Amino acid sequence: MSTTSYDPVTFDIIQNGLEAVADEMFAAQRKTSMSAIIYEVLDLGTGICDAQGEIAASGAGIPAFVGVLDKAVKRMIEKHPVETIKPGDLFASNDPYWGGVTHLNDMILAMPVFAEGRIVAWTANIAHWNDVGGNVPGSMSSEATEIYQEGIRIPAVKLIDAGVPNQAVFDILYVNTRLPDFLRGDLWAGIAGVRIGEKRILEMIEKYGSDTFTAAIADFMDLGERRARAALATIKKGIYPFEEEQDDGTIHKIVIEITDDAFIIDLRDNPDQKGSSNSSREGIEISAQLAFKAFTDTQAPGNGGFFRPLQLLTRPGSVFHVVEPGALGYYSEVEIRVFDLILRCLAHHFPGVLPAGNFASICGTVIGGKHPDTGRHYTIVEPQLGGWGAQQGRDGNSAIFSGFHGDTFNCPAEVAEARYGLNVDELALNADKGGDGAWRGGKGISVRYRVRADDNFLSVGYTRSRIPPWGQNGGNDGSPNYVEVLRPGKDVERYSFATNVPLSKGDVVHVVTGVGGGFGKPSERTEAAVRRDLRNGYIDAETAAKVYNVTI
Numbered sequence: 096m097s098t099t100s101y102d103p104v105t106f107d108i109i110q111n112g113l114e115a116v117a118d119e120m121f122a123a124q125r126k127t128s129m130s131a132i133i134y135e136v137l138d139l140g141t142g143i144c145d146a147q148g149e150i151a152a153s154g155a156g157i158p159a160f161v162g163v164l165d166k167a168v169k170r171m172i173e174k175h176p177v178e179t180i181k182p183g184d185l186f187a188s189n190d191p192y193w194g195g196v197t198h199l200n201d202m203i204l205a206m207p208v209f210a211e212g213r214i215v216a217w218t219a220n221i222a223h224w225n226d227v228g229g230n231v232p233g234s235m236s237s238e239a240t241e242i243y244q245e246g247i248r249i250p251a252v253k254l255i256d257a258g259v260p261n262q263a264v265f266d267i268l269y270v271n272t273r274l275p276d277f278l279r280g281d282l283w284a285g286i287a288g289v290r291i292g293e294k295r296i297l298e299m300i301e302k303y304g305s306d307t308f309t310a311a312i313a314d315f316m317d318l319g320e321r322r323a324r325a326a327l328a329t330i331k332k333g334i335y336p337f338e339e340e341q342d343d344g345t346i347h348k349i350v351i352e353i354t355d356d357a358f359i360i361d362l363r364d365n366p367d368q369k370g371s372s373n374s375s376r377e378g379i380e381i382s383a384q385l386a387f388k389a390f391t392d393t394q395a396p397g398n399g400g401f402f403r404p405l406q407l408l409t410r411p412g413s414v415f416h417v418v419e420p421g422a423l424g425y426y427s428e429v430e431i432r433v434f435d436l437i438l439r440c441l442a443h444h445f446p447g448v449l450p451a452g453n454f455a456s457i458c459g460t461v462i463g464g465k466h467p468d469t470g471r472h473y474t475i476v477e478p479q480l481g482g483w484g485a486q487q488g489r490d491g492n493s494a495i496f497s498g499f500h501g502d503t504f505n506c507p508a509e510v511a512e513a514r515y516g517l518n519v520d521e522l523a524l525n526a527d528k529g530g531d532g533a534w535r536g537g538k539g540i541s542v543r544y545r546v547r548a549d550d551n552f553l554s555v556g557y558t559r560s561r562i563p564p565w566g567q568n569g570g571n572d573g574s575p576n577y578v579e580v581l582r583p584g585k586d587v588e589r590y591s592f593a594t595n596v597p598l599s600k601g602d603v604v605h606v607v608t609g610v611g612g613g614f615g616k617p618s619e620r621t622e623a624a625v626r627r628d629l630r631n632g633y634i635d636a637e638t639a640a641k642v643y644n645v646t647i
Contacts, residue, residue, distance in 0.1 A: 101310055109303060109311035116295040117141050117154030124220055124288035129280025131510055132223050132476045137503045139222035141288060144168045145312045146214045149399030158501040159430060162381035163196040164219040165399060167203040170194025171251045182209040183258035185286065186251060189227065191375045191423050193250035198423045199227050200234050206289040208296050210305040218292030220285050224278055225474045228271040233461040233474050233554055237592040239371040239422040247271035273472050319400030326391035327358060327404055337440035342561040342591065347432065349440050356404065358387055360437065363410040371424035373417035376409050382430045383407050385499060386437035425556040427457045431499045432558055442567060447487055451612030452564035454481030454539055455497055456557050456576050458608055462544060464551030464598070466516040475515045480505055481608035482530065482537035482573060484564060491537030491611035493524060518545040525607055529563060531642045532570030532613025533620045538633060539574070539608035551598035553580065559609055560591030570613025579605040617642050
């Protein structure tokens with residue numbers, strides 16, 4: 096083993112190496128998973144934590160998922176004293192009350208990395224499993240009132256003990272799902288991911304030494320903190336309140352206080368927890384971390400050190416700090432509402448710094464039933480693309496996942512048709528009006544899934560279904576997100592939250608996601624840009640004439 100070195104070049108190599116390891120973990124898990132929600136949509140996240148559980152490096156995938164990993168590992172360490180943890184151990188948790196943070200569909204796997212008889216790091220990942228039991232297929236019910244209704248709970252348990260699988264836990268998982276083959280494949284893909292991470296870290300330690308390795312992680316954390324505090328120093332200090340009406344008429348309130356030493360987000364004055372649209376306190380912390388980083392320094396390392404100046408205040412028993420046994424099936428819509436609320440508050444008090452509002456919903460769409468060709472149960476879990484808000488000098492992006500959802504993809508029509516019992520009749524830009532401005536909001540999408548068999552079902556959870564994405568600096572608001580069920584010869588049914596809506600052969604599920612908000616007054620948009628929009632089909636002649644005063 097080489098001698099200990101603390102030079103900055105070595106530190107930089109190790110720090111970049113950690114990010115490369117996290118990316119390799121991501122690739123291994125993606126390539127070996129069974130479910131399209133993982134290998135196509137990339138509904139997963141990977142990362143490396145230090146010995147204490149602080150996030151040190153992250154791979155590709157969903158930023159909100161990477162933010163789970165440190166919180167889960169810390170809870171595992173809390174439950175399992177360090178002296179009881181051995182090389183080859185592997186832990187699992189999906190329980191929001193035991194470090195799972197999100198909902199029961201999202202399984203976290205974490206593995207300690209030992210060197211010279213001590214833990215020097217943890218490798219960890221998280222991925223969405225299509226079904227973990229509960230009272231509805233897909234395990235996500237807008238009608239749930241308790242977590243007991245949502246599926247199997249794995250409370251930070253030791254899944255593998257010194258390299259030996261705890262078969263009882265594996266068996267419990269396999270019999271508590273409607274899709275056991277997929278669960279088994281996705282589970283072992285996750286195990287492969289954390290094990291390849293352990294292998295690569297040990298190779299790094301063999302080359303540089305464990306002391307240098309741990310010192311490099313500590314230095315990386317300090318760099319993150321320095322970057323955050325440097326950005327904080329440039330921001331105007333003050334207290335910034337804001338409130339926003341939600342689709343159901345409730346009011347979400349926030350107060351942001353920026354001081355010389357801290358960025359404080361106060362969410363205590365908010366509604367009580369209710370139904371399945373709640374989030375754990377740790378989940379809201381992730382929303383705060385993502386917004387804090389987006390507002391301060393997007394290029395800095397997103398490690399535990401960067402978030403040291405951030406403080407979050409919540410009230411137990413509220414929608415933003417659920418207490419047991421509250422349900423969390425649609426936690427993601429609560430977290431993305433907070434993420435958007437923080438950004439909207441900052442955009443209001445710091446005009447021009449942030450873009451206008453985006454469609455800001457995961458738009459989770461679950462369709463399932465008996466496959467018409469195989470007779471086996473299938474479940475498709477599909478987040479949706481949407482329109483982003485415009486900003487000074489730039490139109491919003493069209494058909495992109497929300498920033499909260501991150502570096503993910505839609506499931507290709509060919510894969511959806513091959514794996515699931517439906518046809519994809521359309522994937523197009525949303526023709527709904529909205530988002531006009533000097534720079535216009537990006538377009539959402541229109542997707543039509545045609546069901547191929549009877550006795551299928553639809554479950555959805557969409558926000559911004561009534562309150563559209565907000566315009567900025569005189570720009571117009573965008574358009575809402577919604578789902579329609581089109582049945583031959585019957586009236587159109589429109590949904591935002593629904594569970595187990597029956598579907599029959601020939602029915603069409605029509606997904607429509609929002610247009611982003613506009614930036615600047617529409618009268619300030621150039622005629623050339625308006626005519627380009629007309630040629631590209633972003634607006635029609637009526638909008639060009641009435642909104643932009645441009646006639647054909």
